[in-house]
Amino acid sequence: MFKEKASSLRGAIMLMGPLLARYGKCYIPKPGGDKIGRRRLDTHFQGLLELGADFTYCQETKFYSIKAKKLSGTKILLEEASVTGTANIIVAAVLAKGKTTIYNAACEPYIQQLCGMLNRMGAKISGVGSNLLHIEGVYALNGTKHKLLPDMIEVGSWVGLAAMTKSELTIKNVNWDQLGVIPRVFRKIGITLEKQNDDIIIPAHNDGYQIQSNIEGSIQTISDAPWPGFTPDLLSVILVTATQARGSVLIHQKMFESRLFFVDKLIDMGAKIILCDPHRATVIGHNFKYNLRGTVLTSPDIRAGISLLIAALSAKGESIIHNIEQIDRGYERIIERLQKINAEISRVRKD
Incomplete structure:
Protein backbone atom coordinates (compact mmCIF):
# COMPACT_ATOMS: atom_id res chain seq x y z
CA MET A 1 0.00 0.00 0.00
CA GLY A 137 23.52 22.50 12.66
CA VAL A 138 21.72 21.95 15.97
CA TYR A 139 21.25 18.85 18.10
CA ALA A 140 17.42 18.86 18.15
CA LEU A 141 14.37 20.89 17.18
CA ASN A 142 11.42 22.01 19.31
CA GLY A 143 7.73 22.32 18.52
CA THR A 144 6.17 25.51 17.17
CA LYS A 145 3.01 26.99 15.68
CA HIS A 146 2.95 27.80 11.99
CA LYS A 147 0.43 29.33 9.59
CA LEU A 148 0.75 28.26 5.96
CA LEU A 149 1.02 30.81 3.18
CA PRO A 150 -1.87 31.14 0.73
CA ASP A 151 -1.29 29.15 -2.46
CA MET A 152 -0.06 31.74 -4.96
CA ILE A 153 -0.83 29.37 -7.86
CA GLU A 154 -4.44 29.07 -6.78
CA VAL A 155 -4.65 32.86 -6.41
CA GLY A 156 -3.43 33.30 -10.00
CA SER A 157 -5.86 30.65 -11.24
CA TRP A 158 -8.82 32.54 -9.77
CA VAL A 159 -7.58 35.74 -11.44
CA GLY A 160 -7.56 34.00 -14.84
CA LEU A 161 -10.99 32.48 -14.23
CA ALA A 162 -12.51 35.87 -13.34
CA ALA A 163 -11.10 37.53 -16.47
CA MET A 164 -12.11 34.74 -18.87
CA THR A 165 -15.70 34.64 -17.58
CA LYS A 166 -16.04 38.45 -17.28
CA SER A 167 -16.83 38.01 -13.60
CA GLU A 168 -16.20 40.37 -10.72
CA LEU A 169 -14.35 38.44 -8.05
CA THR A 170 -12.70 39.19 -4.72
CA ILE A 171 -9.90 36.90 -3.55
CA LYS A 172 -9.43 37.22 0.20
CA ASN A 173 -6.19 37.20 2.19
CA VAL A 174 -3.75 36.62 -0.67
CA ASN A 175 -0.62 37.84 1.15
CA TRP A 176 0.32 40.47 -1.45
CA ASP A 177 3.88 40.76 -0.20
CA GLN A 178 4.57 37.16 -1.25
CA LEU A 179 3.01 37.26 -4.73
CA GLY A 180 6.12 38.66 -6.40
CA VAL A 181 5.64 39.50 -10.10
CA ILE A 182 2.39 37.53 -10.46
CA PRO A 183 0.09 40.62 -10.41
CA ARG A 184 2.44 42.43 -12.83
CA VAL A 185 2.36 39.57 -15.35
CA PHE A 186 -1.45 39.44 -15.34
CA ARG A 187 -1.47 43.18 -15.91
CA LYS A 188 0.79 42.64 -18.94
CA ILE A 189 -2.02 40.76 -20.63
CA GLY A 190 -4.48 43.50 -19.69
CA ILE A 191 -6.07 42.14 -16.51
CA THR A 192 -7.09 44.74 -13.94
CA LEU A 193 -6.21 43.82 -10.35
CA GLU A 194 -7.07 46.13 -7.48
CA LYS A 195 -5.41 45.86 -4.08
CA GLN A 196 -7.71 46.34 -1.09
CA ASN A 197 -5.92 45.65 2.18
CA ASP A 198 -4.69 42.07 1.64
CA ASP A 199 -7.38 41.17 -0.92
CA ILE A 200 -7.39 41.19 -4.72
CA ILE A 201 -10.43 42.57 -6.52
CA ILE A 202 -10.83 41.64 -10.19
CA PRO A 203 -13.58 43.76 -11.78
CA ALA A 204 -15.76 42.34 -14.55
CA HIS A 205 -13.86 42.82 -17.81
CA ASN A 206 -16.97 43.54 -19.87
CA ASP A 207 -14.95 45.51 -22.42
CA GLY A 208 -12.26 42.83 -22.65
CA TYR A 209 -8.56 43.26 -21.93
CA GLN A 210 -5.61 44.37 -24.06
CA ILE A 211 -2.24 42.62 -24.12
CA GLN A 212 0.56 45.14 -23.68
CA SER A 213 3.40 45.40 -26.18
CA ASN A 214 7.01 45.62 -25.11
CA ILE A 215 8.45 49.13 -24.71
CA GLU A 216 9.85 49.13 -28.26
CA GLY A 217 6.54 47.89 -29.68
CA SER A 218 7.44 44.23 -30.23
CA ILE A 219 5.16 41.33 -29.27
CA GLN A 220 4.92 40.60 -25.57
CA THR A 221 6.80 37.52 -24.36
CA ILE A 222 5.91 35.88 -21.05
CA SER A 223 8.27 33.21 -19.76
CA ASP A 224 8.99 31.38 -16.55
CA ALA A 225 12.08 31.73 -14.36
CA PRO A 226 13.27 30.79 -10.86
CA TRP A 227 11.97 33.05 -8.11
CA PRO A 228 11.70 36.02 -8.10
CA GLY A 229 10.85 35.37 -11.75
CA PHE A 230 7.40 34.23 -12.90
CA THR A 231 6.41 30.77 -11.69
CA PRO A 232 6.08 28.10 -14.41
CA ASP A 233 2.97 26.77 -12.66
CA LEU A 234 0.93 29.78 -13.85
CA LEU A 235 2.03 29.87 -17.48
CA SER A 236 -0.83 27.56 -18.47
CA VAL A 237 -3.35 29.92 -16.84
CA ILE A 238 -1.78 32.95 -18.55
CA LEU A 239 -1.94 31.11 -21.87
CA VAL A 240 -5.62 30.21 -21.63
CA THR A 241 -6.53 33.69 -20.36
CA ALA A 242 -4.76 35.25 -23.35
CA THR A 243 -7.00 33.34 -25.79
CA GLN A 244 -9.74 35.97 -25.25
CA ALA A 245 -7.51 39.05 -25.02
CA ARG A 246 -6.95 41.74 -27.64
CA GLY A 247 -3.55 41.24 -29.20
CA SER A 248 -0.95 38.48 -29.29
CA VAL A 249 1.56 37.04 -26.86
CA LEU A 250 4.39 34.52 -27.01
CA ILE A 251 4.38 32.03 -24.12
CA HIS A 252 7.82 30.53 -23.43
CA GLN A 253 7.82 27.53 -21.07
CA LYS A 254 11.49 26.85 -20.38
CA MET A 255 11.44 24.12 -17.74
CA PHE A 256 9.35 21.20 -19.03
CA GLU A 257 9.19 19.88 -22.57
CA SER A 258 5.64 18.47 -22.36
CA ARG A 259 3.78 21.17 -20.50
CA LEU A 260 2.40 23.00 -23.53
CA PHE A 261 0.96 19.99 -25.32
CA PHE A 262 -2.45 20.64 -23.76
CA VAL A 263 -2.90 23.56 -26.18
CA ASP A 264 -4.12 21.05 -28.78
CA LYS A 265 -7.31 20.79 -26.70
CA LEU A 266 -7.67 24.57 -26.65
CA ILE A 267 -7.24 24.66 -30.42
CA ASP A 268 -10.04 22.06 -30.70
CA MET A 269 -12.18 24.48 -28.68
CA GLY A 270 -11.50 27.25 -31.20
CA ALA A 271 -8.53 29.06 -29.66
CA LYS A 272 -5.99 30.63 -32.02
CA ILE A 273 -2.70 29.18 -30.85
CA ILE A 274 0.44 28.32 -32.80
CA LEU A 275 2.56 25.71 -31.02
CA CYS A 276 5.99 26.77 -32.26
CA ASP A 277 7.86 23.93 -30.53
CA PRO A 278 7.54 22.01 -27.23
CA HIS A 279 8.53 25.12 -25.27
CA ARG A 280 6.87 28.03 -27.09
CA ALA A 281 3.34 28.91 -28.17
CA THR A 282 1.97 32.06 -29.78
CA VAL A 283 -1.56 33.05 -28.73
CA ILE A 284 -3.70 35.32 -30.90
CA GLY A 285 -6.57 36.59 -28.76
CA HIS A 286 -10.23 36.49 -29.86
CA ASN A 287 -11.18 39.65 -27.93
CA PHE A 288 -14.40 37.77 -26.97
CA LYS A 289 -15.66 38.05 -30.55
CA TYR A 290 -15.69 34.26 -30.77
CA ASN A 291 -16.51 31.98 -27.87
CA LEU A 292 -14.54 28.84 -27.22
CA ARG A 293 -16.60 25.71 -27.92
CA GLY A 294 -17.45 23.10 -25.33
CA THR A 295 -15.94 19.66 -25.95
CA VAL A 296 -14.64 16.51 -24.26
CA LEU A 297 -11.30 17.09 -22.53
CA THR A 298 -8.79 15.15 -20.45
CA SER A 299 -6.66 16.75 -17.75
CA PRO A 300 -2.99 15.81 -18.33
CA ASP A 301 -1.63 17.51 -15.18
CA ILE A 302 -2.72 19.85 -12.40
CA ARG A 303 -1.93 23.18 -14.09
CA ALA A 304 -3.10 22.23 -17.57
CA GLY A 305 -6.19 20.74 -15.93
CA ILE A 306 -7.22 23.96 -14.19
CA SER A 307 -6.54 25.87 -17.42
CA LEU A 308 -8.84 23.53 -19.36
CA LEU A 309 -11.45 23.96 -16.61
CA ILE A 310 -11.19 27.76 -16.98
CA ALA A 311 -11.59 27.38 -20.74
CA ALA A 312 -14.63 25.13 -20.29
CA LEU A 313 -16.32 27.56 -17.89
CA SER A 314 -15.93 30.36 -20.44
CA ALA A 315 -16.92 28.23 -23.46
CA LYS A 316 -20.25 28.01 -25.24
CA GLY A 317 -21.95 24.68 -24.68
CA GLU A 318 -21.18 21.73 -22.45
CA SER A 319 -17.72 20.38 -21.74
CA ILE A 320 -16.75 17.12 -20.05
CA ILE A 321 -13.34 16.85 -18.39
CA HIS A 322 -11.89 13.43 -17.63
CA ASN A 323 -9.07 12.59 -15.19
CA ILE A 324 -10.12 15.34 -12.80
CA GLU A 325 -8.16 13.64 -10.03
CA GLN A 326 -5.27 15.70 -11.36
CA ILE A 327 -7.15 18.94 -10.68
CA ASP A 328 -8.32 17.73 -7.26
CA ARG A 329 -4.69 17.25 -6.17
CA GLY A 330 -3.98 20.95 -6.53
CA TYR A 331 -7.35 22.60 -5.87
CA GLU A 332 -9.22 21.49 -2.76
CA ARG A 333 -13.03 21.24 -3.09
CA ILE A 334 -12.82 23.02 -6.46
CA ILE A 335 -16.30 21.95 -7.60
CA GLU A 336 -18.05 23.12 -4.43
CA ARG A 337 -16.21 26.44 -4.44
CA LEU A 338 -17.05 27.12 -8.08
CA GLN A 339 -20.69 26.27 -7.44
CA LYS A 340 -20.76 28.89 -4.66
CA ILE A 341 -19.93 31.59 -7.21
CA ASN A 342 -22.70 30.28 -9.52
CA ALA A 343 -20.63 28.21 -11.93
CA GLU A 344 -22.69 25.61 -13.75
CA ILE A 345 -20.52 22.62 -12.94
CA SER A 346 -21.05 19.19 -11.42
CA ARG A 347 -19.02 16.09 -10.72
CA VAL A 348 -20.11 12.94 -12.51
CA ARG A 349 -19.26 9.71 -10.75
CA LYS A 350 -18.13 6.76 -12.82
CA ASP A 351 -20.19 3.59 -12.38
Missing part, protein backbone atom coordinates in the same frame (compact mmCIF):
# COMPACT_ATOMS: atom_id res chain seq x y z
CA PHE A 2 2.80 2.41 0.90
CA LYS A 3 4.59 1.71 -2.39
CA GLU A 4 1.40 2.23 -4.39
CA LYS A 5 0.50 5.52 -2.72
CA ALA A 6 4.00 6.99 -2.54
CA SER A 7 4.82 6.10 -6.14
CA SER A 8 1.70 7.88 -7.39
CA LEU A 9 2.56 11.21 -5.75
CA ARG A 10 5.45 13.53 -6.59
CA GLY A 11 5.37 15.02 -3.11
CA ALA A 12 6.50 11.72 -1.58
CA ILE A 13 10.08 12.77 -2.35
CA MET A 14 9.74 15.37 0.42
CA LEU A 15 9.94 12.60 3.03
CA MET A 16 13.61 11.98 2.25
CA GLY A 17 15.30 14.87 4.02
CA PRO A 18 13.22 14.69 7.23
CA LEU A 19 13.49 10.88 7.55
CA LEU A 20 17.23 10.94 6.90
CA ALA A 21 17.77 13.64 9.52
CA ARG A 22 15.51 11.96 12.11
CA TYR A 23 16.26 8.25 11.62
CA GLY A 24 19.41 8.15 9.49
CA LYS A 25 17.72 6.29 6.66
CA CYS A 26 14.89 6.48 4.17
CA TYR A 27 13.41 4.02 1.67
CA ILE A 28 11.03 5.44 -0.90
CA PRO A 29 9.65 4.25 -4.25
CA LYS A 30 10.31 6.27 -7.37
CA PRO A 31 7.69 9.05 -7.10
CA GLY A 32 5.06 9.69 -9.76
CA GLY A 33 3.19 12.91 -10.43
CA ASP A 34 2.28 15.00 -13.46
CA LYS A 35 3.48 13.91 -16.89
CA ILE A 36 5.00 17.20 -18.00
CA GLY A 37 8.40 16.02 -19.16
CA ARG A 38 11.59 14.83 -17.51
CA ARG A 39 11.68 15.74 -13.82
CA ARG A 40 15.04 14.67 -12.49
CA LEU A 41 15.74 14.21 -8.80
CA ASP A 42 19.52 14.61 -8.97
CA THR A 43 19.50 17.85 -6.98
CA HIS A 44 17.84 16.15 -4.00
CA PHE A 45 20.24 13.22 -3.91
CA GLN A 46 23.40 15.19 -4.68
CA GLY A 47 22.82 17.57 -1.79
CA LEU A 48 22.14 14.75 0.67
CA LEU A 49 25.19 12.84 -0.58
CA GLU A 50 27.36 15.87 0.07
CA LEU A 51 26.04 15.95 3.63
CA GLY A 52 27.41 12.43 4.07
CA ALA A 53 24.63 10.08 3.00
CA ASP A 54 24.98 6.92 0.88
CA PHE A 55 22.53 6.35 -1.95
CA THR A 56 21.40 3.28 -3.92
CA TYR A 57 18.62 2.66 -6.43
CA CYS A 58 17.14 -0.77 -7.11
CA GLN A 59 16.09 -1.02 -10.74
CA GLU A 60 13.93 -4.11 -10.10
CA THR A 61 11.85 -2.69 -7.23
CA LYS A 62 12.22 0.97 -8.28
CA PHE A 63 13.07 1.91 -4.69
CA TYR A 64 15.49 4.59 -3.59
CA SER A 65 17.54 3.95 -0.47
CA ILE A 66 19.47 6.66 1.33
CA LYS A 67 21.35 6.15 4.62
CA ALA A 68 23.76 8.07 6.83
CA LYS A 69 25.41 7.20 10.14
CA LYS A 70 25.89 10.92 10.61
CA LEU A 71 25.36 14.06 8.57
CA SER A 72 28.11 16.68 8.43
CA GLY A 73 27.84 20.29 7.31
CA THR A 74 29.52 21.20 4.04
CA LYS A 75 29.46 23.65 1.14
CA ILE A 76 26.86 22.75 -1.47
CA LEU A 77 26.48 24.33 -4.91
CA LEU A 78 23.19 23.27 -6.46
CA GLU A 79 23.09 22.64 -10.21
CA GLU A 80 19.54 24.00 -10.32
CA ALA A 81 17.50 26.11 -7.92
CA SER A 82 15.05 23.29 -7.18
CA VAL A 83 12.40 24.29 -4.63
CA THR A 84 11.75 20.79 -3.32
CA GLY A 85 15.43 19.86 -3.59
CA THR A 86 16.42 22.92 -1.55
CA ALA A 87 13.76 22.07 1.05
CA ASN A 88 14.97 18.48 1.45
CA ILE A 89 18.58 19.61 1.90
CA ILE A 90 17.63 22.34 4.40
CA VAL A 91 15.68 19.94 6.62
CA ALA A 92 18.59 17.49 6.64
CA ALA A 93 21.22 20.19 7.16
CA VAL A 94 19.61 21.78 10.23
CA LEU A 95 20.35 18.57 12.19
CA ALA A 96 23.77 17.95 10.61
CA LYS A 97 26.94 18.52 12.61
CA GLY A 98 28.69 21.78 11.70
CA LYS A 99 27.96 24.50 9.19
CA THR A 100 26.32 24.06 5.80
CA THR A 101 26.15 26.65 3.03
CA ILE A 102 23.77 26.17 0.12
CA TYR A 103 24.52 28.30 -2.94
CA ASN A 104 22.02 28.66 -5.80
CA ALA A 105 19.31 27.71 -3.32
CA ALA A 106 15.69 28.27 -4.29
CA CYS A 107 14.29 31.32 -2.48
CA GLU A 108 10.55 31.07 -3.18
CA PRO A 109 8.17 32.15 -0.40
CA TYR A 110 7.62 28.44 0.30
CA ILE A 111 11.32 28.08 1.17
CA GLN A 112 11.27 31.29 3.19
CA GLN A 113 8.34 30.09 5.31
CA LEU A 114 10.02 26.69 5.83
CA CYS A 115 13.17 28.41 7.07
CA GLY A 116 11.14 30.71 9.31
CA MET A 117 9.33 27.76 10.85
CA LEU A 118 12.57 25.80 11.39
CA ASN A 119 14.22 28.84 13.02
CA ARG A 120 11.31 29.09 15.46
CA MET A 121 11.88 25.40 16.20
CA GLY A 122 15.48 26.11 17.14
CA ALA A 123 17.33 25.86 13.81
CA LYS A 124 19.98 28.42 12.91
CA ILE A 125 19.41 29.47 9.29
CA SER A 126 20.52 32.82 7.88
CA GLY A 127 20.33 34.31 4.40
CA VAL A 128 16.61 33.53 4.17
CA GLY A 129 15.12 35.11 1.05
CA SER A 130 18.40 34.95 -0.88
CA ASN A 131 20.00 32.17 -2.92
CA LEU A 132 22.82 31.73 -0.37
CA LEU A 133 21.77 30.00 2.84
CA HIS A 134 23.96 29.50 5.92
CA ILE A 135 22.89 26.73 8.29
CA GLU A 136 24.49 26.01 11.63
